[in-house]
Amino acid sequence: MDIVSQYIDEIILLLGLLAIILLIWNITISFKLKNLKKRFLRFSRGGSVNNLEQMIENFSSDMDEIKEIIAQNRKQLHLILEKLTNIKGQVGIIRYNAFGEQGNDLSFSIAILDEKKNGIVITSIYNRGESNTYAKPIEAGESRYQLSKEEILAIERATK
Incomplete structure (x- = not known):
C-alpha cells in the first residue's frame, strides 16, 4: 500500500488522461457513425434496412426490363440497317x-x-x-x- 499512496497523484492524472482520451475517441466514433448513417439513408433514399432488400429486388427487376429494351433496340437497329442497305442511294x-x-x-x-x-x-x-x-x-x-x-x-x- 505504501507504493500506491506514494504514486496516487500520478495514477489519478493517468486515469484522468485515459478518461479524456476515451471521451475524444467516443466523440470521434459518434461523428463517424452519424456520417455513416447519413450515407446509408442517402443510399436507401430515406428507407430503412427492411426496405433495402425490396430496393435490390426493384433494381434487379429494372435491370431485366432494361436488358429487354436493349434487345428490342438491337432488333430494330438491325432492321433499320438492313433497310438502309436497300435504299437506292x-x-x-x-x-x-x-x-x-x-x-x-x-x-x-x-x-x-x-x-x-x-x-x-x-x-x-x-x-x-x-x-x-x-x-x-x-x-x-x-x-x-x-x-x-x-x-x-x-x-x-x-x-x-
Missing part, C-alpha cells in the same frame, strides 16, 4: 453527245443503285427533233438487257 451520271457532231451533250445515262448494286439505269437520248428515254433494271451490277458503254460507265460511277 448511290448515283452515277454520264452526259454525252449521242449522235457525234450533231447537238450538244444533252443525252445522259443515270444509274441509281443500292449497296448490293441493285436498282435502275435510265438513259435519255436526245436528237434535235426528239428525245427517247429508256429504263433498265440492274441486279448485282448487271442487267438482263444489253447495256451501252455510257450505261456501264454510269453504273461504275454509282458503285464507287
